[in-house]
Amino acid sequence: METGSHVKPNACVEKSNYSNEPHLDASQNKTFLTDQHETCIDGCTTTVIPPACPTAMGSSDCTSHCDLCKVDELQVEAVGFCINCTDFLCRNCLLNHTKIKVTRSHTILQGENLPTDPEPIIAVRNLVKCDIHPEYDIKFVCAEHSTTICAMCLTDQHRMCTFQKISELKEDYRRKEATVKANLLDVHQRIKEFKLNREKYIGIIEAQQKQVISEAQGIAQQLIEKIVTLTTKVEDTVNGHLDKETTTTKESLRDADNLLQEVKHITDLFEAAQKYGGLDECILASRHIDHKVKEIFRKISLLESHEDKHISLEKNVQLYKLDTICYVTLLGTKQKPGKENASDEVMEQLQMNERDDSKLNITTSECGTSCDLSVLMCNKEVQTLDTDAQSTSEATLVKSPDQSNPHLCKRPFIDRTVLNAFTCKISTANDSLNCFITAIVILDNGKTLIADRNNKKIKLLSNDFVVLEEYSLSGCPIDMCVADQSVYVCCLKEKKLSRFLIFGDGRLIPASGYLSRYWPVGLSPFDDKLLILCFKLDGLFDTVRGERVVVEIRNKSKLDASLTGQYNDDSDDHDYLEYAKRILTVDSNSILVAEHERVSCYGIDQAEVEIGKRKWYYKNHGQTILKNARGVSLDKEGNAYICGEASTNVHQVPCNNYLKGKIIIENINKPFSVCVDSANDILIVGCCNDNYLHVFNFQ
Structure with a gap:
């Protein structure tokens, strides 16, 4: 018998129909x-x-x-x-x-x-109640504090603020209603696609695991008993890679399931507000859901930024020196990015970040399906293909070194050319002007950081050069570098350095910077310290005009050394350091300085008060035109890359023979910044008033 029911006395007669008491109107x-x-x-x-x-x-x-x-x-x-x-x-x-x-x-x-299920209705009602005064409903939006308030809040704390009634936001709600619905559907679909691709990825790497182990066992059958033992080691390594990737991928799938639950919750909230709520409830629910959707977009973007790997084998044919039969590596392939969002207007930002399909041809549905297995039979010592040692069946599995393993059989950078791989859109809905990229930095986690002068901000890009975060600055950034686990930025017409701490996932946290004696225009890491190129006067950075410069070496805010240039009015003398606009550390004893129509290598000593003598220089001559030298970068072999803003080209200067410099990129519109990613064999160039980042592959 249920609690609360009544037992009828004998006098009671049960009826089989409902009473005829009329309904309330x-x-x-x-x-x-x-x-x-x-x-x-x-x-x-x-x-x-x-x-x-x-x-x-x-x-x-x-x-x-x-x-x-x-x-x-x-x-x-x-x-x-x-x-x-x-x-x-x-x-x-x-x-x-x-x-x-x-x-x-x-x-x-x-x-x-x-x-x-009354929970969505209860949630809608809770949105209407004031957090500070639960007995009052929210009726106003305070424009100055960007918060919702009740009548009591308005009287107590917001009497002098500019406010607006919730009911007056009706038109804004109606305008965003369709957007919220579309965003809910879009994020739900993206999570489903992500889960499908992750599941497919698990199948791919499991298939690669079987193929690699099978090939390793096939090689082991031709060898002595020791080879069988080494084969077991290879299997353990492959299984370890598989377990690692499978575990990581399953964790991301669980995260995706949690996001789906969040989407369902806010979808129920939205539907409840639409079906049962009044105008105030609908408006507040829309604002709440819009905030939640943006957060979900950020989370799924982080999940999508995971780099897929592929498992490959490399055979060692020198059996008399055998200590292993295969090199098992877990190499990443560039993951195809989905849509990401970091702005206040979600749909507008998604449209702004849509890449040019004619240039990239990348879609979300392709995410995580580009894993490839390759087996290289390679001489261990000289790292070149040993074609004589390959069987016919093995030869069909071999790919070129550039395709299979970027660390094998590579020519020196100075002997290679570059090919324009793609351009990446880096403008966002929050940008008021075209982008002007003055500095490019590759972080340890593979993400890219760029300085946007026109829009007074720095932007964090994913491994696939999609904008993840934006950080506003007080001035126009002109250079940037990473030193001592921090990002330092200098801006035009500011006697100070801004500083950001690098978070674990690559995000930046603003930290306290410090003031400088002069006007900083160039930055470079110097061991665990900071090298700063400064103007003594607030000159015009963009003009071709001489400025007295100072090179400072700082340990955080402490000034360790201040070096001045040697100046000579003799027109035949090459020491015109006053035209310097960029500085780059070569080693603990040398620096590179971009000086209008040349780039020079100078000695440097913290114990001295003057910059040392010039070791070499590369300048504009003949058909190799270099004008307005700006961005400077080095590859892992020490070769220098210089942007010629006015000459619209990028030069490559050998580390061992500066007389044989050449133009490696020509006819590119006003290049201002350059960065070499030697690990991925790419050259990245940023230009003036250009909303795209230009990425080149070394060939």
């Missing part, structure tokens, strides 16, 4: 009553259970109990739900609810409209 009190109780002449009440639960309830257990009767430890079946009070009500409590003056105007749901 919905137009008068917003209630919809369906009689589900019978009243005997002695006053007892019995519950008449309908033969089947309403379809709208969608649950096998569709009986709710009165929340008010639960206070008296009674379990009475509910026949109504008050949206305003967010309580289930039994028949008696419901009738009292409609008679009391305070609750007479409340909206009641009953019958097929009775909700099976």
Whole structure:
């Protein structure tokens, strides 16, 4: 027997139909009553259970109990739900609810409209209540503090603020309603696609595992007993890589499941607001959901930024020196990025970050499916292909070194050319001007950091050069570097350095910088310290005009050394350091300085007060035109790369013979910054007033 039901006395006769008591008019009190109780002449009440639960309830257990009767430890079946009070009500409590003056105007749901899950409705109501004064509803938006407030908040703390009534945001809500719906559908679809691709990725690497182990076993059959032991080691290594990647991928799948639950929750909230909420509830729910969707977009973008790997084998054919039969590596392939968002207007940002398909041809559905298995049979010592040692079947599996393993059989950088791989859009919806990239830095985690002069910000890019975060600055950044686990930035017309700490996942946290004596225009790491090129006067950085310069070596805010240049008015002398606009550390004893129509290598000694003598220089001559030398970078072999802004080209200068410099990129519009990623064999160039980053592959 259920708690709260009554046993009828003998005088009571059960009825098989509902009573004829008339329904309450919905137009008068917003209630919809369906009689589900019978009243005997002695006053007892019995519950008449309908033969089947309403379809709208969608649950096998569709009986709710009165929340008010639960206070008296009674379990009475509910026949109504008050949206305003967010309580289930039994028949008696419901009738009292409609008679009391305070609750007479409340909206009641009953019958097929009775909700099976009241949580979305409760959540909508909680959005309306003020956090500081729960007894009051939110009625205003404070423009100065960007927060919602009630009438009591307005009186107590926001009397002098500019505010707006929630009801006045009706047009803004109607304009964003379709956007919120579209974003919910979009993020749901993206998570499903991500899960599908992750599951496919697991299948791919499992197939590669079997193939690699099979090939390793095939090689082991031709060798002595020692080779069998080494084969087992190879299998363990492959399985270790597989376990690592599978574990990581499954964790990302679990994260995706959690995001789906978040999407379902806010979707239910949105639908509840649309179906049951008033204008205020809809507006506040829309604002809340818009914030949540942006956060989900950020989380799924982080999940999508994981770099897929592929497993490969490299055979060692020098058996008399055998200490292993294969090199098993887990190499990453560039993952195809999905849409990412970091702006206030989600849909606008998604459209702004859409890449040019004619240049990239990358879609989200391709994400994580580009893993490839390659087996290289290679002489261990000289690292060149040993074609004589390959069988016909083995030769069909061999790919070129550039395709299979970037660390094998590579020519020196100075003997290679570059090919324009793709361009990446780096402008965002928050940018008011075209981008002007003055500095490019590759972080340890593979992400890229760029300085955007026109929009006064630095931007963090993913491994696939998609904008993840933006950081606003007080001035126009002109150079940037990483030193002592921090990012340092100098801006035009500012006697200070801005500093950011590098977070674990690559994000930046603003930290305290420090003031400088002069005007910093160039930065470079110097061991664990910072090398700063400064103007003594606030000159015009963009003009071709001489400036007295100072090179400072700083250990955080401490000045370790201050070096000045040697100047000579003799026109035949080459020491015109006053034209310097960029500085780069070569080693602990040398620096590179970009000086308008040349780049020079100078000696440097912290114990001295002057910059040392020039060791060599590369300048504009003949057909090799270099004008307005700006960005400077080095590859891992020490070769220098210089941007000629006015000559619209990029030069490459050998580390061992500066007389044989050449133009490696020509006819590129006003290149201003350059960065070499030697690990991935790419050259990255940023230009003036250009919304794209130009990425080149070394060939």
